[in-house]
Each structure stands twice: as C-alpha cells, then as structure tokens.
Amino acid sequence: MLRGLEIRDMLLIDRLDLDFQSGLNVLTGETGAGKSILLDALGFVLGWRGRAELVRQGAETGEVTAEFDLPEGHAARAVLEEAGIDAEDGLLLRRVNTREGRKTAWVNDRRASGEVLRRLSETLVELHGQHDDRGLLNPRGHRRLLDSFAGADAALDAARRAWRARSDARRAAEAARARLAEVQAEEEFLRHAAGELDALAPEAGEEAALDVRRRQMQAAERVREDVARALQALGGEGAEGLAADAARWLDGAAAGLEGALDTAMETLERARNELALAEQEVAGALDALDIDPGELERTEERLFAIRGLARKHGVLADDLAGFAEDLRTKLAQLDAGAADIEALDAQVSQADAAYDRAAGALSDLRREAAGRLDAAMAAELAPLKMERAVFATTIEQGEPGPEGRDLVAFTVATNPGAPPGPLDRIASGGELSRFLLALKVCLTRDASGMTLIFDEIDRGVGGATADAVGRRLAQLSGEAQVLVVTHSPQVAALGAHHWRVEKSVADGMTTSRVVPLDHDERVDEIARMLAGDIVTEEARGAARALLGSAAAA
Structure with a gap:
C-alpha cells in the first residue's frame, strides 16, 4: 500500500507531502489543475518512462519520495533480495532528477537502477485508464490474468517441469545425433588411424627410451675397436705378460741381493692385481658393446614410426596412446550410436507425452476458468448499464511453451450480433472504462498487496452509471488500496478519503497543490x-x- 508521497520541485509542484490511506482515495479538481502531475511524479519515482522535462522551472533538481508498506510475503521482497537490498517493514523509494536530465534513485537508502525501480513497481502499483497499455489492455498479459483467476499455480508448475524435461530430452537426442553424424563423417579415417595405432601400440615414455637406446648402440660401434685394442694391451701379450716376465726375473735375482728388491717386487705384485682387475672390467665392457646390428635397425624403425605417427596426427609422441584411446571411444560411439539414439528417442516420446498431459490439464483449467470469468463479467457489466455487451475470453492453440500452448485474449462485443474484438478497438471511451473496471473487480484476487490507480476511468459516464462505477471502485478498495482521479461527483462521494488538486498563480509563477478535505x-x-x-x-x-x-x- 502507498503510504506517503513527497514531491519537491517537480513540474508545477514546489513542495507537497501527501499521506494516503487504505480504502478508496479520491482526487478531484478542475481540468488543468494538475491531477496528472501527481501520476507523473509517482511514475517517475517508480521508474516509468514519461515526460523528459520534470524539474520545476527555476529549480536545479526535482525529487520524489514514495513510501510503501511491505508486509511479509509481499512480491516486492523477492525483487529486493535479488537486487541485494535489505527488505524492511517499509519500502522507501527516492529518485532525483537534475535539470540536465540525469536521474539517480535509491531504494531503502541503497543506490538502485531504473530497471530495479520498474521491477518493484510491477509488484506495487497498477495504473488503469482509457490509455492503459501496461495492464488489462495488453493482450500479452491476458493469459497470466486468467491463470491468476483460475488459481493455476500448481498446473503451471507441472507444465513448466514437463517442458524442461521435454527440452532436456530433445537436446540430449539432438546432441547424440550431432555426435554420431560427426563420427560417421570421419569413420574411414577413424578406422584407418585406429588400426595403425593399434598395430604399433605405442606406450607413454617409449619414444624417449628408444632414443636413448639408439644413441647407445650408435656410440658402441664407434668405440668397440678401441676397447678391443685396450683389452689386448692389458692381456697376456701386453702389460700383464710383461709384468709377469718382470716378476719372474726379479724373483730369480732377489736371492743374491739380500732384500734390495723386496719393495719393488711387492709393488709389482699389486700392479699385476690392478691390471688383472682392469682387464676384467674392459672385457666386460667389450662384451656389452657386442651389439646386434639387427637390434639397432629395429630400434630405429620403431622410433621413426612413433615419431611419424605423432607428426601425422599433430600430437606429442607420449600422447599417442591417449589419442588411440580417443579414437577407440569414438568408434565405440559409432558402433553403439544407433542403439543410443533409439533409447534417447524413446525418452523424447515419453517427455512429449508427459508435456501433452500437463499442457492439456492446464488448457482444461483455463477453459473452465474462462467460463467462470465470462459469467462474472456479465454479472458486473449489468449494474454498469452494459447488460447488452458481451465479454468473452478466447482460447486458441499456439506454439507450445513452458506455460502451455494456449493463446488467451479478452474480447468484447458491445452490441448484440456484433462480432467480438479486442477491448481497446471495440469499446468507446466510456465503455472501455467500465469494461476495465468490471474486469479488475473480477480479478481482485490478482490485486493483493497492490495499489490500484484509476485515471479518469469514469470519463464519459454519469448519473446511475457513474454511481455504479463508484460503488465498484469502493468494492475493489476492500481488497486493495485504490486511488482514483475523477470528475464524477458520484464517484467522489463514495471515497473514504478525498483530496482536491488546486492551481494558483503568484508572482508570475504557477503552482499546484493538493489539499485534504x-x-x-x-x-x-x-x-x-x-x-x-x-x-x-x-x-x-x-x-x-x-x-x-x-x-x-
């Protein structure tokens, strides 16, 4: 409920503080007094698009503040939570406009965008009038209004869940078909490449090991001859044989020299032992260098084959094994693809059937509610002196979607036998006002927690009809706060609270003010x-x- 409205330096208003009440709030005044200025100011603070120049002449900035009650469970709380703004018991909106057109807004003292204001306004205020393009005259909202009248929340949730399941199943089947088509397009390559890799069976790290072994074998061919010569030099015909001859000769001479050769002979013995050890090690190394030429050839062939396949497929040699596994996976998908798609198509058929049932149940609920709404409208139109008019809710089948496949439109025929048509094209100004009022009375279930504003909705009617309009507005105010701008004395008399909008001129400056009566x-x-x-x-x-x-x- 709109609790208060403060306006500073906007249009013809220099300073205005209004405290609104629950029930039917009536604003009256002479034509041109400035009643529409209040709606412009309220629309400004709610983020609606309106006049470009709002700041009062002579002022640098204009400002509007609106205070709303915000009970627990109000729809505005969800908008505040999503915007990261604390939801308090009251909601305070403030918006400032500079003369240059720069606009700044606050929600509960937090900076907010115009988009946040507009989303909040959808939960706070509804404006209805002969040029209403935001509410009941907008055909895009008729299905939502009918669903609210029908109490279709559970059926809508079921349809949305079925639509999501149907969409997921269709996406899965389409993705599987795309994958299969992609694999089929390269089937010949896959089978050839997988065969090559399976025949070679490369392993991670194998390329480096083969390269080391190849270099060892190539080096062995170059050094084997030198190692053999070294072994010959160390053996019995070389150093070891000469050392043995020296030892024998010294041993024969030592007896007559009384120990003079003992140290030399001991050193020579140690040298002979070291020579024997060196000969053993060199012989072992020579055996190791005894390379099979066929092994070198085989090693090089495998190394070159691995490197060639790596270049061919644009991967590292160590990644060939993983690449081969990927190819085998794609081939497995190819082989199993038809069966997988058949299973996915079965899931699509089941999801389609589930959606058809949910959408059908929603359509049945809407058709039943449409009959009740049409009957309720007939009952409301009679007191408004439109007993000959016919209101009809049409439901046609459209494209399926998350909220079913029904196209809903409110149509009217103002004279017997005349074809029905859209509200805003068939009804005259006064008739349209009464249609909108009757429809809003029937849809008061949708007005919980809202402030409903009717801008001269009684234009073109008078006498008993105007009285009936006023009584319907009073009835509506029992469900929601109602503000009505009116020129009808019958409507004004039924208001619970009454303000008069006045315009005055002082010192060449025109201003408007609102006076409680x-x-x-x-x-x-x-x-x-x-x-x-x-x-x-x-x-x-x-x-x-x-x-x-x-x-x-």
Whole structure:
C-alpha cells in the first residue's frame, strides 16, 4: 500500500507531502489543475518512462519520495533480495532528477537502477485508464490474468517441469545425433588411424627410451675397436705378460741381493692385481658393446614410426596412446550410436507425452476458468448499464511453451450480433472504462498487496452509471488500496478519503497543490463538480445527499 508521497520541485509542484490511506482515495479538481502531475511524479519515482522535462522551472533538481508498506510475503521482497537490498517493514523509494536530465534513485537508502525501480513497481502499483497499455489492455498479459483467476499455480508448475524435461530430452537426442553424424563423417579415417595405432601400440615414455637406446648402440660401434685394442694391451701379450716376465726375473735375482728388491717386487705384485682387475672390467665392457646390428635397425624403425605417427596426427609422441584411446571411444560411439539414439528417442516420446498431459490439464483449467470469468463479467457489466455487451475470453492453440500452448485474449462485443474484438478497438471511451473496471473487480484476487490507480476511468459516464462505477471502485478498495482521479461527483462521494488538486498563480509563477478535505469542504467540492463555477445551495444539498447515500451504502 502507498503510504506517503513527497514531491519537491517537480513540474508545477514546489513542495507537497501527501499521506494516503487504505480504502478508496479520491482526487478531484478542475481540468488543468494538475491531477496528472501527481501520476507523473509517482511514475517517475517508480521508474516509468514519461515526460523528459520534470524539474520545476527555476529549480536545479526535482525529487520524489514514495513510501510503501511491505508486509511479509509481499512480491516486492523477492525483487529486493535479488537486487541485494535489505527488505524492511517499509519500502522507501527516492529518485532525483537534475535539470540536465540525469536521474539517480535509491531504494531503502541503497543506490538502485531504473530497471530495479520498474521491477518493484510491477509488484506495487497498477495504473488503469482509457490509455492503459501496461495492464488489462495488453493482450500479452491476458493469459497470466486468467491463470491468476483460475488459481493455476500448481498446473503451471507441472507444465513448466514437463517442458524442461521435454527440452532436456530433445537436446540430449539432438546432441547424440550431432555426435554420431560427426563420427560417421570421419569413420574411414577413424578406422584407418585406429588400426595403425593399434598395430604399433605405442606406450607413454617409449619414444624417449628408444632414443636413448639408439644413441647407445650408435656410440658402441664407434668405440668397440678401441676397447678391443685396450683389452689386448692389458692381456697376456701386453702389460700383464710383461709384468709377469718382470716378476719372474726379479724373483730369480732377489736371492743374491739380500732384500734390495723386496719393495719393488711387492709393488709389482699389486700392479699385476690392478691390471688383472682392469682387464676384467674392459672385457666386460667389450662384451656389452657386442651389439646386434639387427637390434639397432629395429630400434630405429620403431622410433621413426612413433615419431611419424605423432607428426601425422599433430600430437606429442607420449600422447599417442591417449589419442588411440580417443579414437577407440569414438568408434565405440559409432558402433553403439544407433542403439543410443533409439533409447534417447524413446525418452523424447515419453517427455512429449508427459508435456501433452500437463499442457492439456492446464488448457482444461483455463477453459473452465474462462467460463467462470465470462459469467462474472456479465454479472458486473449489468449494474454498469452494459447488460447488452458481451465479454468473452478466447482460447486458441499456439506454439507450445513452458506455460502451455494456449493463446488467451479478452474480447468484447458491445452490441448484440456484433462480432467480438479486442477491448481497446471495440469499446468507446466510456465503455472501455467500465469494461476495465468490471474486469479488475473480477480479478481482485490478482490485486493483493497492490495499489490500484484509476485515471479518469469514469470519463464519459454519469448519473446511475457513474454511481455504479463508484460503488465498484469502493468494492475493489476492500481488497486493495485504490486511488482514483475523477470528475464524477458520484464517484467522489463514495471515497473514504478525498483530496482536491488546486492551481494558483503568484508572482508570475504557477503552482499546484493538493489539499485534504474535511466533510464541509467535501460538500463544497462535490457541489462544484455538480454545478460548475457557481456553487448554489441546491448544489450543496445535492452534494450532501450524495455523501449521505454513500455513507449509508
């Protein structure tokens, strides 16, 4: 509910503080007094698109602040939570406009964008009038309104879940077909490449090991001859044989030298032992260098084959084994693809059937609710002096979607036998106002927690019809706060709270102000609405009668 509205330096208003109440709030005033300025200011703070120049002449900035009650469970709380703004018991919106057109907004003292304001406004305020393009005249919202009237939340949830399951199943089947088509397009390559890799069977790290072994074998061919010569030099015909001869000769001479050769002989013995050890090691190395020429050839062939396949497929040699596994996986998909697609198609058929059932149940609920809404509208139109008009909710089949496949439109025929058509094209101004009011009365279930604004919705009607309009507005105000801008004394008399919009000129400056009226002031204002510029006692008497009748209702 709109609790308060503060306006500073906007259009013709220099300073205005309004405290609104629950029930039916009535704003009256002479044509041109500035009643539409209040709606412009409220629309500005709610983020609606409107006039470009709003700042009052002579002021640098204009500002509007709106305060709303925000009970637990109100739809605005979800918008605040998504925007990261604390939801308090009250909601305070403030928006400033500079003369250059720069706009800044705050929600509960947090900076907010115009988009956040507009999303909040959808949960706070509905504006209805003869040029309404946001609410009941917008065909895109008719299905939502019918669903609300039908209480179709559970059926809608079921349809949305079935639609998601259907979409997921179709995407899975399409993706499987795309994968299969991609694999089929390269089947010949896959089978050839997988065969090559399977025949070679490369392993991770094998290329490096083969390269080391190849270099060892190539080096062995170059050094084997030198190692053999070294072994020959160390053996019996070389150093070892000469050392043995020296030892034998020294041993024969040592007896006559009384120990002079003992140290030399001991050293020579140690040398002979070291030579024997060196000969053993060199012989072992020579055996190791005894390379099979066929092994070198085989090693080189495998090494070159691995490197060639790596270049061919654009992968590292160590990644060939993983690449081969990928090829085998694709071939397995190819071989099993038809069976997989058949299973996925079966899931699509099941999901389609589930969606058809959910959408069908939703359509049945909508058709039943459409009949009830049409009957309720017929009952509402009669007191509004439109008993000959026919309101009909049409439901046609459209493209399937998450909320079913129904196209819903509200149509009217204002004269018997005339073809029905859209609300805004068939009805005249006064008729349209009454259609919208009757429809809103029937859809009050959708107005919980909302402030409903009716901008001269009673234009073009008078007398008993205007009284019926006022009583419907009063009835509607029992479910939601209602603000009505009116020129009808019958409607004004039924208001629970009454304000008069006045325009004055002082020092060459035109300003508008809004004055709350007490009982006597209401009598004068309604008398003015009845009589015009000259208010007579007879007009006052008629005004008192209207107020008395409204109080007794």
